[in-house]
Amino acid sequence: MSRFDAIVIGGGQAGPSLAGRLTAAGMIVAVVERRFLGGTCVNTGCTPTKTLVASAQVAHAARRAADYGIVVEGAIRVDMARVKARADAVSADSRTGLERWLRGMTGCTFIEGHARFEGPDRVRMGHELLTAPRVFVNVGARPSVPALPGVDAVPFLTNRTILELDHLPEHLVVVGGSYIGLEFAQMYRRFGARVTIVEKAPRLIAREDADVSEAIRDIVAGEGVAVRTGAECIRLARHEKGVEVAVDCAEGAPTIVGSHVLLAVGRRPNTDDLGLEKAGVATDGRGYITVDDSLATNVPGIWALGDCNGRGAFTHTAYNDFEIVAANLLDGEHRRVADRIPAYALYVDPPLGRVGKTETEARATGRPLLIGKRPMSRVARAIEKGDTRGFMKVVVDAGTRKILGAAILGTGGDEAIHGVLDVMNAGAPYDVLQRAVPIHPTVSELIPTMLGELQPDGGK
Ligand SMILES: Cc1cc2nc3c(=O)[nH]c(=O)nc-3n(C[C@H](O)[C@H](O)[C@H](O)COP(=O)(O)OP(=O)(O)OC[C@H]3O[C@@H](n4cnc5c(N)ncnc54)[C@H](O)[C@@H]3O)c2cc1C
Numbered sequence: 001m002s003r004f005d006a007i008v009i010g011g012g013q014a015g016p017s018l019a020g021r022l023t024a025a026g027m028i029v030a031v032v033e034r035r036f037l038g039g040t041c042v043n044t045g046c047t048p049t050k051t052l053v054a055s056a057q058v059a060h061a062a063r064r065a066a067d068y069g070i071v072v073e074g075a076i077r078v079d080m081a082r083v084k085a086r087a088d089a090v091s092a093d094s095r096t097g098l099e100r101w102l103r104g105m106t107g108c109t110f111i112e113g114h115a116r117f118e119g120p121d122r123v124r125m126g127h128e129l130l131t132a133p134r135v136f137v138n139v140g141a142r143p144s145v146p147a148l149p150g151v152d153a154v155p156f157l158t159n160r161t162i163l164e165l166d167h168l169p170e171h172l173v174v175v176g177g178s179y180i181g182l183e184f185a186q187m188y189r190r191f192g193a194r195v196t197i198v199e200k201a202p203r204l205i206a207r208e209d210a211d212v213s214e215a216i217r218d219i220v221a222g223e224g225v226a227v228r229t230g231a232e233c234i235r236l237a238r239h240e241k242g243v244e245v246a247v248d249c250a251e252g253a254p255t256i257v258g259s260h261v262l263l264a265v266g267r268r269p270n271t272d273d274l275g276l277e278k279a280g281v282a283t284d285g286r287g288y289i290t291v292d293d294s295l296a297t298n299v300p301g302i303w304a305l306g307d308c309n310g311r312g313a314f315t316h317t318a319y320n321d322f323e324i325v326a327a328n329l330l331d332g333e334h335r336r337v338a339d340r341i342p343a344y345a346l347y348v349d350p351p352l353g354r355v356g357k358t359e360t361e362a363r364a365t366g367r368p369l370l371i372g373k374r375p376m377s378r379v380a381r382a383i384e385k386g387d388t389r390g391f392m393k394v395v396v397d398a399g400t401r402k403i404l405g406a407a408i409l410g411t412g413g414d415e416a417i418h419g420v421l422d423v424m425n426a427g428a429p430y431d432v433l434q435r436a437v438p439i440h441p442t443v444s445e446l447i448p449t450m451l452g453e454l455q456p457d458g459g460k
Contacts, residue, residue: 001122001129002109004030009115009123009274010138012039013318014305014325016102018136021326023107030130031102032123034114038095039140040307041315044160047094049183051087053347056190060223060349067386078191081166116275120299124275134301136325137281137289138318139274141267141307148175150236154243157262159184165260169193173245173258175234177204177227179346181264182220186348189225196226196256198247203229205346208407209359211391212352215409219348219389228256236261269308284310293336294328295321311337314344343421345414350376350390353417356405356424359395368398369457372450376410381441387411392443394420394430394450398457401429408443416443430454 006022008015011033019029036043055078065072102110113125122131143158145151157165159180172188174181177199189195197204197220203213204220204227221227231247238244242259269287276283282290282298288310295303295311303325306318320340327333346352362369377388390410396403406420423433430451438445 001131002030004028004109004130004132006030006134006136007032007115007123007130007132008136008138010039010140010270010306010308011037011098011102011110012138012140012306013041013315014322015136015138016098017319017322018138018305018326019102019108020105021322021330023105025330026107028107028109030109030111030132032111032113032115032125032130034112036095037098037102038091039138040142041318042094042098043091044163046315047091048087048163049159049180049187050347051090052083052187053183053349055083055086056187057349059192060190064386078168080168080191083191084163084166087163114273116273117279117281118275120279120281120302135279135303137274137297137302137304137308138306139270139308140318141269141313143263144266144268145263146175146265148234148236151263154236154238154261156236156243157260159262159264162262169258169260171196171242171258172260172262173198173243173256174262174264175245176262176264176266177201177229178207178264178266179205181262182216182346182348184262184264185225186220186223189220189223194226195224196228196245196258198231198234198245198256199227199229200231200234201229207358208352208354209393211393212358212407212409215390216346216348216352219350222389226256267307267313269310271308286310291337293338294334295325295337312340316343341421341424343417345417347414350387350409350411351414352390352407352409353413353415354405354407355417355421356403357395358405358407359393362395362397362404363457365404367404369404370396370398370454371457372396372454374446374450374453376443379410379443379446381443381445382411384441385411392416392446392450394447394454396430396451396454401431402427403430403433410443412443416447419444419447 005027006029008031019031022029062076115123118124171194174185174197177197185195235246243261245256271287289304291309305321324335327335343355373393376382376390382388392408394406408417434448434451
């Protein structure tokens with residue numbers, strides 16, 4: 001049995017950085033990874049998808065070149081093999097950089113293999129048994145395959161396997177109109193495929209406000225993506241041209257035939273094959289490891305970080321989990337997950353930047369609200385860049401004057417939202433942002449203007 005001061009299971013977005021802090025503090029640490037260092041984000045998530053989104057953006061811009069007075073001779077052609085090779089290379093660079101850092105880390109042993117608990121302080125990989133008084137679980141999540149009728153009888157893609165495509169599907173049917181599905185749908189449409197989104201809920205990306213859903217639908221539909229919402233009874237069957245997707249059982253089955261089907265209907269934590277029961281670690285009904293506000297599990301000496309604890313589903317939340325655990329263990333701090341303000345982006349183009357509560361969530365608190373909204377068609381920067389799709393919106397607590405949440409769907413929305421996020425993190429009232437002098441011309445410069453035009457909520 002090999003003894004360590006700490007074992008990190010999973011080399012995703014929290015584990016390697018935590019190993020860096022622990023070893024710098026003098027601990028001897030083992031990091032175990034069963035597949036690729038960097039986890040989902042680097043290998044099958046953020047990095048390859050945002051690289052592909054960038055290629056798709058160039059294809060879109062090239063097709064629109066004439067709108068900007070630029071002449072492109074001949075037809076635009078997308079070379080999918082090169083698009084894929086570019087995404088693979090960006091991911092590989094990131095992964096190998098991480099691997100070099102971890103392998104060269106003094107005090108760190110990197111072990112490749114699948115780890116399973118054998119007890120609260122011991123972990124097995126094949127014949128190897130490791131023990132440590134501290135175990136950090138950073139095992140992430142994987143695509144969940146829904147129990148749709150027919151799913152076992154048809155070939156389908158997941159967010160992982162679609163990255164292996166080096167050719168253009170003739171017709172991609174995306175089941176699931178939320179964050180992952182929307183990014184792939186717009187991207188593949190821009191690459192030149194026919195694309196249909198099939199969504200069970202009455203609207204796309206149903207966790208967002210209805211006006212955000214509607215504007216996103218307009219954006220993707222405006223580029224030729226077919227959208228079928230309210231598909232309550234999705235069924236799959238083999239078809240000579242690929243896969244037949246039945247989308248409406250109530251009215252006797254209108255169907256869509258796709259050459260390829262992508263299932264983008266959520267993720268599930270990698271906790272079912274971890275031997276958690278042998279360590280006595282509790283999970284919730286969906287398999288997420290139960291943690292307190294410091295990310296400690298119910299078993300002393302075991303922490304859970306990243307997607308597997310159900311407290312976040314993003315790279316920045318996984319990384320922040322590392323910061324919280326490291327600060328509390330090594331710096332004598334008392335940082336808590338509850339202090340984190342939710343923020344994220346959806347990388348359709350133009351992107352959606354989001355922070356804090358939606359308007360719907362803010363209204364559910366019963367507090368008196370002030371709401372500001374401005375279409376991107378009234379943002380000079382958007383007009384100059386030739387993309388006025390979307391809008392920005394902010395929701396303020398009328399009593400405390402603090403911002404409760406905001407959405408910026410529009411060009412630069414993923415960056416501009418940080419102005420709002422920073423003021424919320426500072427705990428300052430909205431007046432601070434309203435009186436700031438932003439740079440012209442930017443998307444951010446209209447945030448103070450919007451705050452100057454807040455209206456009392458009509459209680460819609
Ligand atoms: C298509 C897609 C796009 C995304 N885009 C974004 C984005 O733009 N921005 C964003 O913030 N987030 C994005 N995400 C989410 C982001 O990738 C995850 O939130 C993030 O990777 C979570 O990090 P993690 O460390 O918790 O887990 P992971 O990164 O999944 O790492 C977990 C690691 O643990 C390993 N592992 C699992 N079980 C074991 C075991 N038993 N033994 C050993 N090793 C094990 C896995 O192989 C994996 O390497 C995206 C996700 C997807 C799927």
